[in-house]
Amino acid sequence: xxxxxxxxxxxxxxxxxxxxxxxxxxxxxxxxxxxxxxxxxxxxxxxxxxxxxxxxxxxxxxxxxxxxxxxxxxxxxxxxxxxxxxxxxxxxxxxxxxxxxxxxxxxxxxxxxxxxxxxxxxxxxxxxxxxxxxxxxxxxxxxxxxxxxxxxxxxxxxxxxxxxxxxxxxxxxxxxxxxxxxxxxxxxxxxxxxxxxxxxxxxxxxxxxxxxxxxxxxxxxxxxxxxxxxxxxxxxxxxxxxxxxxxxxxxxxxxxxxxxxxxxxxxxxxxxxxxxxxxxxxxxxxxxxxxxxxxxxxxxxxxxxxxxxxxxxxxxxxxxxxxxxxxxxxxxxxxxxxxxxxxxxxxxxxxxxxxxxxxxxxxxxxxxxxxxxxxxxxxxxxxxxxxxxxxxxxxxxxxxxxxxxxxxxxxxxxxxxxxxxxxxxxxxxxxxxxxxxxxxxxxxxxxxxxxxxxxxxxxxxxxxxxxxxxxxxxxxxxxxxxxx
Amino acid sequence: xxxxxxxxxxxxxxxxxxxxxxxxxxxxxxxxxxxxxxxxxxxxxxxxxxxxxxxxxxxxxxxxxxxxxxxxxxxxxxxxxxxxxxxxxxxxxxxxxxxxxxxxxxxxxxxxxxxxxxxxxxxxxxxxxxxxxxxxxxxxxxxxxxxxxxxxxxxxxxxxxxxxxxxxxxxxxxxxxxxxxxxxxxxxxxxxxxxxxxxxxxxxxxxxxxxxxxxxxxxxxxxxxxxxxxxxxxxxxxxxxxxxxxxxxxxxxxxxxxxxxxxxxxxxxxxxxxxxxxxxxxxxxxxxxxxxxxxxxxxxxxxxxxxxxxxxxxxxxxxxxxxxxxxxxxxxxxxxxxxxxxxxxxxxxxxxxxxxxxxxxxxxxxxxxxxxxxxxxxxxxxxxxxxxxxxxxxxxxxxxxxxxxxxxxxxxxxxxxxxxxxxxxxxxxxxxxxxxxxxxxxxxxxxxxxxxxxxxx
Numbered sequence: 026x027x028x029x030x031x032x033x034x035x036x037x038x039x040x041x042x043x044x045x046x047x048x049x050x051x052x053x054x055x056x057x058x059x060x061x062x063x064x065x066x067x068x069x070x071x072x073x074x075x076x077x078x079x080x081x082x083x084x085x086x087x088x089x090x091x092x093x094x095x096x097x098x099x100x101x102x103x104x105x106x107x108x109x110x111x112x113x114x115x116x117x118x119x120x121x122x123x124x125x126x127x128x129x130x131x132x133x134x135x136x137x138x139x140x141x142x143x144x145x146x147x148x149x150x151x152x153x154x155x156x157x158x159x160x161x162x163x164x165x166x167x168x169x170x171x172x173x174x175x176x177x178x179x180x181x182x183x184x185x186x187x188x189x190x191x192x193x194x195x196x197x198x199x200x201x202x203x204x205x206x207x208x209x210x211x212x213x214x215x216x217x218x219x220x221x222x223x224x225x226x227x228x229x230x231x232x233x234x235x236x237x238x239x240x241x242x243x244x245x246x247x248x249x250x251x252x253x254x255x256x257x258x259x260x261x262x263x264x265x266x267x268x269x270x271x272x273x274x275x276x277x278x279x280x281x282x283x284x285x286x287x288x289x290x291x292x293x294x295x296x297x298x299x300x301x302x303x304x305x306x307x308x309x310x311x312x313x314x315x316x317x318x319x320x321x322x323x324x325x326x327x328x329x330x331x332x333x334x335x336x337x338x339x340x341x342x343x344x345x346x347x348x349x350x351x352x353x354x355x356x357x358x359x360x361x362x363x364x365x366x367x368x369x370x371x372x373x374x375x376x377x378x379x380x381x382x383x384x385x386x387x388x389x390x391x392x393x394x395x396x397x398x399x400x401x402x403x404x405x406x407x408x409x410x411x412x413x414x415x416x417x418x419x420x421x422x423x424x425x426x427x428x429x430x431x432x433x434x435x436x437x438x439x440x441x442x443x444x445x446x447x448x449x450x451x452x453x454x455x456x457x458x459x460x461x462x463x464x465x466x467x468x469x470x471x472x473x474x475x476x477x478x479x480x481x482x483x484x485x486x487x488x489x490x491x492x493x494x495x496x497x498x499x500x501x502x503x504x505x506x507x508x509x
Numbered sequence: 510x511x512x513x514x515x516x517x518x519x520x521x522x523x524x525x526x527x528x529x530x531x532x533x534x535x536x537x538x539x540x541x542x543x544x545x546x547x548x549x550x551x552x553x554x555x556x557x558x559x560x561x562x563x564x565x566x567x568x569x570x571x572x573x574x575x576x577x578x579x580x581x582x583x584x585x586x587x588x589x590x591x592x593x594x595x596x597x598x599x600x601x602x603x604x605x606x607x608x609x610x611x612x613x614x615x616x617x618x619x620x621x622x623x624x625x626x627x628x629x630x631x632x633x634x635x636x637x638x639x640x641x642x643x644x645x646x647x648x649x650x651x652x653x654x655x656x657x658x659x660x661x662x663x664x665x666x667x668x669x670x671x672x673x674x675x676x677x678x679x680x681x682x683x684x685x686x687x688x689x690x691x692x693x694x695x696x697x698x699x700x701x702x703x704x705x706x707x708x709x710x711x712x713x714x715x716x717x718x719x720x721x722x723x724x725x726x727x728x729x730x731x732x733x734x735x736x737x738x739x740x741x742x743x744x745x746x747x748x749x750x751x752x753x754x755x756x757x758x759x760x761x762x763x764x765x766x767x768x769x770x771x772x773x774x775x776x777x778x779x780x781x782x783x784x785x786x787x788x789x790x791x792x793x794x795x796x797x798x799x800x801x802x803x804x805x806x807x808x809x810x811x812x813x814x815x816x817x818x819x820x821x822x823x824x825x826x827x828x829x830x831x832x833x834x835x836x837x838x839x840x841x842x843x844x845x846x847x848x849x850x851x852x853x854x855x856x857x858x859x860x861x862x863x864x865x866x867x868x869x870x871x872x873x874x875x876x877x878x879x880x881x882x883x884x885x886x887x888x889x890x891x892x893x894x895x896x897x898x899x900x901x902x903x904x905x906x907x908x909x910x911x912x913x914x915x916x917x918x919x920x921x922x923x924x925x926x927x928x929x930x931x932x933x934x935x936x937x938x939x940x941x942x943x944x945x946x947x948x949x950x951x952x953x954x955x956x957x958x959x960x961x962x963x964x965x966x
Contacts, residue, residue: 026894041881043912045874055831064814070844
């Protein structure tokens with residue numbers, strides 16, 4: 026009997042060995058595969074186990090975290106959510122992240138290895154770093170001025186500091202409160218459905234993700250090309266342009282809203298926004314010259330990031346001369362984001378040089394130590410400095426005695442350009458009112474802010490839709506705020 | 510474990526018993542030291558959970574430690590009093606596993622505020638230890654049980670049958686439920702059946718081994734001898750299949766085959782057992798939809814994920830084990846509660862695997878292995894065939910049960926709902942396991958107090 030008891034004991038021992046070997050298989054050999062299974066919720070739980078780092082505007086966080094005590098423990102909160110939504114985006118447990126929340130997710134969530142005190146340290150301890158903070162370049166006052174200026178209208182504002190490329194304001198309306206998407210419950214999914222079904226597209230960041238026909242504001246680009254190419258040498262010399270202007274090779278006759286555009290000088294044409302003069306100038310410069318200048322400003326660049334991606338603004342380079350004429354007054358296939366038009370104003374204000382815009386000034390660890398700074402951005406020569414100086418003159422003229430009078434600020438030099446862009450089939454859509462401008466306080470050494478405002482307008486204000494009427498006051502408020 | 514010192518805990522044989530030639534050392538002091546360690550380890554785990562979850566020591570730590578300590582000490586005193594030669598490892602292992610189980614259940618209670626199981630488990634553990642003490646104190650000689658073999662089998666069959674008249678819970682009719690109070694009589698039945706099998710086989714082993722016809726290499730016993738025991742076994746397994754408690758039917762089957770083999774020494778029984786088990790498994794797996802789906806889950810644990818229905822329990826369990834890795838997340842820091850239903854009972858091992866890691870899990874397996882090994886050792890040391898078979902049967906129950914449930918939740922074999930001995934939530938289970946340890950203590954005491962240094966065949 027003893028022998029058989031021993032045999033049975035060996036059998037039991039084999040059962041144990043099988044258990045241990047199988048446990049090793051599950052816990053060691055196949056563990057990475059199981060850990061990476063998309064149905065495994067542990068990575069999500071770990072991700073929301075700790076509060077997320079914050080996004081700061083002017084030293085104050087515009088985000089926060091709320092302890093829900095649930096499995097996915099911390100939810101994002103937002104102060105002034107709708108106002109800052111075009112910058113922060115949302116951080117939702119159900120729908121992921123967008124904009125800064127997305128671009129800086131590794132840092133904010135604590136996953137970024139740069140946050141660890143020592144390289145590989147977390148791999149050893151299995152610890153999680155607390156989330157880091159993102160300090161933005163946004164000027165809270167300018168942001169608020171833009172948001173309140175747009176009010177209930179549909180539109181967008183982008184403001185940048187010409188000398189550095191720092192983005193001072195980025196606003197898109199109508200907006201939404203990203204906090205309502207933070208959780209993963211029924212309320213979040215209802216909000217998600219509502220926002221996605223809204224024809225006004227409140228989650229669309231119009232300042233960087235939507236392109237509009239820039240209309241007459243594009244004449245800044247055309248003027249720069251004409252001056253750089255030597256097509257125009259004297260701002261006050263007649264331009265030998267007819268009114269109406271028949272687009273080359275067609276019977277289409279281009280007319281003006283304003284009077285006195287026949288043979289108007291560049292200065293007069295700029296102040297009165299003469300379509301005929303600028304269409305002809307564009308044709309005279311030629312596709313290659315126009316495209317070179319537009320691309321120097323940043324058009325046709327699909328790679329711009331601030332750090333989230335900015336939609337490509339377009340200047341069509343495969344056009345005939347008639348299409349080139351229309352392109353040169355910001356119609357046909359010419360399209361621009363508000364941020365791109367702010368870069369146009371900034372290039373003029375910055376003496377012909379433009380720096381690529383950025384939103385993140387620096388990133389910090391939870392304790393406040395520095396992870397990274399934005400550093401100096403490369404500059405790009407857009408036009409000759411002399412051309413920029415003459416364009417500044419032209420733009421100040423628009424504000425002082427042209428269509429942009431609504432943007433004038435006491436105690437500051439302001440240059441601007443209005444635009445009213447037709448769109449839709451047969452120009453049936455409500456026109457877009459544009460205003461691009463820059464401002465330099467009387468005590469400043471250089472222009473401090475460049476702004477682009479677009480207002481999509483509504484049927485209610487159809488009659489007085491114009492860049493000068495609708496968009497310029499908003500730009501003025503933003504510039505005043507930025508000048509301080 | 511600590512080194513088996515020769516000085517501490519050995520007391521000279523008491524005056525009223527005649528000193529045998531060479532008794533084994535008693536080692537009660539070692540038992541006490543190990544019990545203290547087991548209690549301290551459990552309290553440490555309890556504090557660890559509180560610190561991990563709230564950053565403070567849990568308010569009940571002192572009470573929990575005191576309660577477990579008093580229970581363990583009372584059990585120890587009972588052993589000192591009435592079973593002084595018993596194996597000193599059996600009781601500490603029981604205390605440690607029970608204490609660890611309470612910690613794990615308390616830890617999971619924190620995640621499920623609406624469903625607190627630890628207090629009830631503590632009450633059941635107290636009842637289990639009380640039963641342990643009663644058995645150790647009152648059962649002077651385990652051989653007495655032989656007389657009650659038929660009472661045991663009758664009681665076992667009644668206990669097994671009764672749940673048929675109660676509503677099914679989660680597909681299995683294995684509970685007797687009155688209001689919120691529920692017991693699982695199959696748990697008690699396994700001890701009773703072990704007593705019956707051991708008793709019957711001890712009484713009839715020669716007849717089983719040597720009478721009857723010989724077919725090929727198998728010596729068949731006469732039907733008159735084999736009949737009753739096969740009948741009992743068939744009835745039990747049949748009832749369990751009706752109740753859809755396949756884990757327990759597998760357990761009874763294994764118990765029966767092991768005891769038959771040990772009693773008769775015929776290897777052929779193992780072959781027959783394996784053959785029958787395979788046939789039964791294939792038949793049940795084929796015909797019974799409940800089991801069929803379990804087999805499907807075992808073969809393809811992530812099929813429900815691929816189908817877009819999310820992970821099933823087995824997949825969640827595997828995720829939990831994988832998340833633990835080698836060293837575990839630490840007590841209180843895992844997410845095995847994602848398993849959901851049965852996380853405190855059938856799947857409690859997943860929490861151990863996730864939070865204590867492969868190392869902790871291996872330690873737990875080794876504790877069970879030690880418990881089984883000590884049980885077998887008691888069986889080897891016992892002089893009477895009944896005692897030997899009883900110890901082997903009870904130890905095998907523990908071994909098989911651990912294998913069936915641990916193998917199930919780690920994907921080694923198809924999942925059958927069973928309770929991890931001592932660890933899992935479940936009153937009947939804890940009480941039964943304490944009864945098993947008590948019986949092993951009794952057999953061990955008898956074996957070691959009689960031993961003269963040689964193992965008697």
